[in-house]
Amino acid sequence: MKIAVLPGDGIGTEIVAEAVKVLKALDLKFEMESALVGGAAYEAHGHPLPESTLNLAKAADAVLFGAVGDWKYDKLDRPLRPEQAILGLRKNLGLFANFRPAICYEQLVGASSLKPELIAGLDILIIRELTGDIYFGQPRGRRTAVDGHFPGAEEAFDTMRYSRPEIERIAHVAFQAARKRNKKVTSVDKANVLETFQFWKDVVTDVHKEYPDVELQHMYVDNAAMQLVKAPKAFDVVVTGNMFGDILSDEASMLTGSIGMLPSASLNSSNQGLYEPSHGSAPDIAGKGIANPLATILSAAMMLRFSLNQEAAAQRIEAAVQKVLAQGLRTPDIYSEGTTKVGTAQMGDAVVKAL
Amino acid sequence: MKIAVLPGDGIGTEIVAEAVKVLKALDLKFEMESALVGGAAYEAHGHPLPESTLNLAKAADAVLFGAVGDWKYDKLDRPLRPEQAILGLRKNLGLFANFRPAICYEQLVGASSLKPELIAGLDILIIRELTGDIYFGQPRGRRTAVDGHFPGAEEAFDTMRYSRPEIERIAHVAFQAARKRNKKVTSVDKANVLETFQFWKDVVTDVHKEYPDVELQHMYVDNAAMQLVKAPKAFDVVVTGNMFGDILSDEASMLTGSIGMLPSASLNSSNQGLYEPSHGSAPDIAGKGIANPLATILSAAMMLRFSLNQEAAAQRIEAAVQKVLAQGLRTPDIYSEGTTKVGTAQMGDAVVKAL
Ligand SMILES: CC(C)[C@H](C(=O)O)[C@@H](O)C(=O)O
Numbered sequence: 001m002k003i004a005v006l007p008g009d010g011i012g013t014e015i016v017a018e019a020v021k022v023l024k025a026l027d028l029k030f031e032m033e034s035a036l037v038g039g040a041a042y043e044a045h046g047h048p049l050p051e052s053t054l055n056l057a058k059a060a061d062a063v064l065f066g067a068v069g070d071w072k073y074d075k076l077d078r079p080l081r082p083e084q085a086i087l088g089l090r091k092n093l094g095l096f097a098n099f100r101p102a103i104c105y106e107q108l109v110g111a112s113s114l115k116p117e118l119i120a121g122l123d124i125l126i127i128r129e130l131t132g133d134i135y136f137g138q139p140r141g142r143r144t145a146v147d148g149h150f151p152g153a154e155e156a157f158d159t160m161r162y163s164r165p166e167i168e169r170i171a172h173v174a175f176q177a178a179r180k181r182n183k184k185v186t187s188v189d190k191a192n193v194l195e196t197f198q199f200w201k202d203v204v205t206d207v208h209k210e211y212p213d214v215e216l217q218h219m220y221v222d223n224a225a226m227q228l229v230k231a232p233k234a235f236d237v238v239v240t241g242n243m244f245g246d247i248l249s250d251e252a253s254m255l256t257g258s259i260g261m262l263p264s265a266s267l268n269s270s271n272q273g274l275y276e277p278s279h280g281s282a283p284d285i286a287g288k289g290i291a292n293p294l295a296t297i298l299s300a301a302m303m304l305r306f307s308l309n310q311e312a313a314a315q316r317i318e319a320a321v322q323k324v325l326a327q328g329l330r331t332p333d334i335y336s337e338g339t340t341k342v343g344t345a346q347m348g349d350a351v352v353k354a355l
Numbered sequence: 356m357k358i359a360v361l362p363g364d365g366i367g368t369e370i371v372a373e374a375v376k377v378l379k380a381l382d383l384k385f386e387m388e389s390a391l392v393g394g395a396a397y398e399a400h401g402h403p404l405p406e407s408t409l410n411l412a413k414a415a416d417a418v419l420f421g422a423v424g425d426w427k428y429d430k431l432d433r434p435l436r437p438e439q440a441i442l443g444l445r446k447n448l449g450l451f452a453n454f455r456p457a458i459c460y461e462q463l464v465g466a467s468s469l470k471p472e473l474i475a476g477l478d479i480l481i482i483r484e485l486t487g488d489i490y491f492g493q494p495r496g497r498r499t500a501v502d503g504h505f506p507g508a509e510e511a512f513d514t515m516r517y518s519r520p521e522i523e524r525i526a527h528v529a530f531q532a533a534r535k536r537n538k539k540v541t542s543v544d545k546a547n548v549l550e551t552f553q554f555w556k557d558v559v560t561d562v563h564k565e566y567p568d569v570e571l572q573h574m575y576v577d578n579a580a581m582q583l584v585k586a587p588k589a590f591d592v593v594v595t596g597n598m599f600g601d602i603l604s605d606e607a608s609m610l611t612g613s614i615g616m617l618p619s620a621s622l623n624s625s626n627q628g629l630y631e632p633s634h635g636s637a638p639d640i641a642g643k644g645i646a647n648p649l650a651t652i653l654s655a656a657m658m659l660r661f662s663l664n665q666e667a668a669a670q671r672i673e674a675a676v677q678k679v680l681a682q683g684l685r686t687p688d689i690y691s692e693g694t695t696k697v698g699t700a701q702m703g704d705a706v707v708k709a710l
């Protein structure tokens with residue numbers, strides 16, 4: 001079992017170090033190899049996703065990823081910016097299925113913006129298609145408008161698109177995930193406006209015929225953004241495209257109030273995967289030793305489950321995280337009165353001890 | 356002053372009747388003429404936006420719009436569905452600037468999903484571009500994929516696009532609105548992925564040079580969806596494209612907990628406008644006399660302000676709405692213990708009395 005470890009920028013290095021610590025404590029046989037990615041790779045090699053890093057990721061069974069990005073790279077040309085590394089990894093590894101659980105931990109209900117009764121016990125799974133849609137559609141660029149409101153003016157454009165097999169495979173992933181949960185899928189579209197998402201709706205409806213035991217609901221994206229606020233617990237599995245999934249999965253994570261706790265997995269069709277926390281590189285707190293490593297540690301658990309076929313080890317990690325929460329240990333982002341404030345490394349050590 | 360009154364479907368007829376009642380009580384000279392739109396127009400004339408309705412709207416100074424749509428039209432071909440009426444009106448009247456205030460009324464703080472301290476006193480203004488973006492971009496449709504992950508497969512596609520003058524005019528609207536408020540504009544984009552929104556960001560930055568007294572912040576749409584949940588009061592004016600604005604303005608309205616209270620205005624460059632509540636046609640409660648008419652009544656106030664140059668009358672209506680809330684009158688959607696439950700017509704009558 002080979003793991004590519006890509007810590008990246010900002011707090012990435014600190015939180016990945018803790019996840020590696022936890023993995024090493026498991027007494028499983030992994031080969032782990034690290035490489036630079038994002039801004040760190042740009043500074044060392046002039047590119048956010050150097051050939052060598054990409055090859056390492058391709059050759060691995062799984063990638064443990066920290067976070068990339070910093071304001072200081074904002075002025076770079078787009079192909080050199082840190083985020084391009086993550087887009088490049090998704091595309092080159094074919095990681096089309098992104099799993100973003102939004103879970104509200106019992107002990108952290110108070111951290112949510114929402115009233116406790118609306119959020120306590122929340123456990124929804126957002127499945128975002130990750131290699132299609134307007135993220136990668138061609139053509140895109142700048143040109144002179146030939147029609148529209150201002151023909152002759154300078155304009156920029158992008159292409160949204162989905163093909164039938166792309167929608168089919170993500171729909172299967174969603175229905176299969178729902179089967180192991182509460183058997184309800186909400187497919188989010190904008191079929192009332194977009195051709196792409198009328199097609200999405202049609203194809204998801206077709207695939208659903210193979211899953212009569214799972215309930216399928218269609219919802220417009222604007223309504224979904226509202227219902228997540230109004231009654232998040234009414235959802236089970238949410239499946240949607242790359243662009244809408246980007247927005248809704250972030251909204252859903254923030255609803256829980258503890259985005260520092262939320263892992264994510266991005267898989268391809270051979271279960272090779274990239275695992276990363278749902279939060280970003282947080283340059284403002286980087287290097288201070290206060291970042292919450294739990295989202296990354298829980299991402300490592302997902303990695304064991306989905307790509308390395310080590311369910312027991314995954315559960316050991318998840319139980320250990322529950323235990324440190326129950327012990328009252330909290331990094332500053334989830335701290336509240338009456339709990340014990342700890343730093344990044346202390347939190348990692350506590351998880352290792354609780355294993 | 357000529358007002359086209361388009362009640363539409365579902366609760367549309369009930370809530371517009373109350374707004375008309377309030378307008379008539381003002382003793383101003385309007386000419387009001389009604390027409391069918393949406394499903395109602397489809398049933399009578401075979402089209403959701405008949406020529407006659409469109410001509411009436413074009414000839415008016417302002418359109419007072421209720422709501423359109425019902426599940427029963429879901430199976431119609433897209434060009435015949437009720438929502439096409441609203442898209443057609445926006446396009447034909449050139450209503451590019453959509454104003455969606457998200458206000459949390461002091462008396463209704465409890466109706467929000469959010470903790471009171473996060474939402475009390477909220478007063479933000481979302482300005483959504485309404486005639487461009489992927490809503491109207493050409494080409495769009497279905498075809499055989501020539502590249503992408505599955506060349507040869509059936510695919511659907513749409514075109515996102517913005518031209519410089521389209522972005523400039525909405526940016527001016529936003530900066531000018533911010534000048535009358537707290538002088539802060541948040542421009543929401545996805546410049547890290549989309550050519551269209553890198554251009555958006557560049558053009559908004561250019562226009563900002565003319566408004567040195569207004570603070571400009573750029574934010575990615577995924578982050579905006581999070582920050583609205585985390586700290587909605589940190590925003591003042593939010594400006595964004597048609598698609599992102601659709602999602603974020605609905606999210607923001609729902610945060611207030613009282614979407615039945617929120618008006619909207621859609622204006623063109625000659626201040627001709629369409630005014631409608633932020634909520635939909637609610638077919639589930641149509642005909643029961645329990646819908647909240649206040650969003651529509653407040654939309655009529657916006658109409659007086661923006662299109663009919665009657666600021667004093669607008670303020671009279673807004674003060675009357677405050678008064679009925681202070682009296683404790685509530686339709687079921689905003690009812691809470693200790694207040695007085697009233698129906699649609701009673702609420703309209705109370706506003707008239709309070710004028
Ligand atoms: C960094 C950015 C390109 C990326 C995306 O939009 O997918 C991020 O927001 C995410 O969700 O992983």
Ligand SMILES: CC(C)[C@H](C(=O)O)[C@@H](O)C(=O)O
Nearest residue numbers: 192193222438439441442601
């Ligand atoms: C009905 C639909 C076409 C419309 C839109 O997407 O613009 C609606 O959601 C709105 O926001 O007015």
